[in-house]
Amino acid sequence: MTKYVNHDLKVSPTPEEAARQTFMSSMRMYVLHDLANGMRTVYESEVEPKFERKNKRTPKDGVEVHRALKKDPTFKFYSSMRCNAQEMVFRSILPTVERSQDTLNKKAKALSRSKKANGTVETDPNFKVPRSVSAIDVHRMPGNYDTEYGPDDVTQGAVYDNGISVFSMGFFGENLDDIGSSISMFIKNKYPKFAPKRILDMGCTIGHNTVPWAKAYPKAEVHAIDVGAPVVRYGHARAQAAGVPVHFHQQNAEATDFEDESFDLIFSSMFLHEVPKKGIKKVFKEARRLLKPGGLMLHMELPPNKMLGAYDSFYLDWDSYYNKEPFYKPFRDMDPRAVCADAGFAKSKFVQYVIPSLGQYGEKAVKDSVKKQTGKADDQTGRFAAGIHWYCFGAWK
Amino acid sequence: MSTAGADKKPLRYSVRGKDTRFFSAEGVDELVAISMALAQELWVVKERLAAYEGLAAKKKVFTAKEIEGFKFTPAQRAKLDAESQAFIDRVFFTLRERVEGLAADPDEPAPPKEP
Structure with missing residues (x-):
């Protein structure tokens, strides 16, 4: 199995494949820790002082840092190795998934029909996948979320599950659900009287961060949507394997089939930065339409540029330029408060939190953070490194 | 690269729109990629050697300590x-x-x- 894929859909890499996967986790750690810290040192000791001498001021934003740093060999090696590492992560798991393709499809079908949980899945053969997904291999994942290799195929779900297992280096937790687990625990403790009856996860991919919500609120009816048919099929089978009932649908969060005011909680994680700016606005309006009065919309994301210093903005925006995440920077340039207000949420109902990772800090730290919220992001927020915190924002309706 | 049988549609391994160019000198980006792939393959060999050593110790052919002390x-x-x-x-x-x-x-x- 890939290190963090231990459920019924786990695959069996050969020793050589497993060694390639282990190597890629280590290589990513080297790039994101050693090379990244080295690049920051070079920036602070050489590039920034040079900029300051020339301009009589420090760079004002991430774009100026980027421009100043991009000619430096440290930036070039960091970037080249990070792009390669990203692609090699997926190539390290593809042969294992490809060999297991038939078995995976059969197992997923059996789990989908099983009585381990009462979840459901709906896909639509006439569904139009938006070009922001169909025309690009987001974050260099060959096939993205939507490629289907045959009828009822789940391959891309397995590619994503096993890919992020190698990619995350443990920062997504043992079940790759640290984001959902940390945030649902936080919300439950922050708002003990809030008892959502219906929950929706938008852009759920394989539902790894949906399942924790269903566990946190076991009486709630939990729905999850994504535009990729293979990922919702896989997500359903994965949730069934965990014995957690979740209803998966192939739907676009910009315009869903659900009724007005039919959900108490609408969540997303790492979703908005993969949506074009126009789409994000539609997603927020749709969330507002779907929320019952008194309901909560909450999006886990990378922190916005305005919360970060120039270097950290550059560092996180790197993905937008080089990692097939074209909407990443436009999203991070948006003001979360303004986007919520534009969709009709009252400004006074805006919320944002920086929550410690449950996997890294433990339950007590997450609960303590309920009382100690500063609402400030720092260079540990959203970054895959020791001390990771998850940023989320949204609004009550 | 693909492990699919002849009758199956192979999985795509390459990323659409290859665009990872950072060095102005021709070939450097490719060399970085090749070096990383070589390092990965070397690691595969190291893990395999560790497996041999572990197996040899288990079968009492020789122990890791004997290798270290050789x-x-x-x-x-x-x-x-x-x-x-x-x-x-x-x-x-x-x-x-x-x-x-x-x-x-x-x-x-x-x-x-x-x-």
């Missing part, structure tokens, strides 16, 4: 030292060639002009 004879050592020099030279050949290239004969016939 002493080459002076002749074996000298042979290995010479081989390691040659090994380093092979790996870093491009750096030697850069220096030796400076000693080119000024009368060296020029190749035809590139089209």
Whole structure:
């Protein structure tokens, strides 16, 4: 199995494949820790002082840092190795998934029909996948979320599950659900009287961060949507394997089939930065339409540029330029408060939190953070490194 | 690359719209990719060697401690030292060639002009 894929859909890499996967986790750690810290040192000791001498001021934003740093060999090696590492992560798991393709499809079908949980899945053969997904291999994942290799195929779900297992280096937790687990625990403790009856996860991919919500609120009816048919099929089978009932649908969060005011909680994680700016606005309006009065919309994301210093903005925006995440920077340039207000949420109902990772800090730290919220992001927020915190924002309706 | 059978549609391994260019000099980006792939394959060999050592210890062929404590004879050592020099030279050949290239004969016939 890939290190963090231990459920019924786990695959069996050969020793050589497993060694390639282990190597890629280590290589990513080297790039994101050693090379990244080295690049920051070079920036602070050489590039920034040079900029300051020339301009009589420090760079004002991430774009100026980027421009100043991009000619430096440290930036070039960091970037080249990070792009390669990203692609090699997926190539390290593809042969294992490809060999297991038939078995995976059969197992997923059996789990989908099983009585381990009462979840459901709906896909639509006439569904139009938006070009922001169909025309690009987001974050260099060959096939993205939507490629289907045959009828009822789940391959891309397995590619994503096993890919992020190698990619995350443990920062997504043992079940790759640290984001959902940390945030649902936080919300439950922050708002003990809030008892959502219906929950929706938008852009759920394989539902790894949906399942924790269903566990946190076991009486709630939990729905999850994504535009990729293979990922919702896989997500359903994965949730069934965990014995957690979740209803998966192939739907676009910009315009869903659900009724007005039919959900108490609408969540997303790492979703908005993969949506074009126009789409994000539609997603927020749709969330507002779907929320019952008194309901909560909450999006886990990378922190916005305005919360970060120039270097950290550059560092996180790197993905937008080089990692097939074209909407990443436009999203991070948006003001979360303004986007919520534009969709009709009252400004006074805006919320944002920086929550410690449950996997890294433990339950007590997450609960303590309920009382100690500063609402400030720092260079540990959203970054895959020791001390990771998850940023989320949204609004009550 | 693909492990699919002849009757199956192979999975796509490459990313659409290859665009990872950072170095102005031709080929450097490819060399970075090749170096990383080589390092990965070397790691595969190291893990396989560790498996051999583990298995050898389990089967009581020899133990990891015996490997750690193994002493080459002076002749074996000298042979290995010479081989390691040659090994380093092979790996870093491009750096030697850069220096030796400076000693080119000024009368060296020029190749035809590139089209």
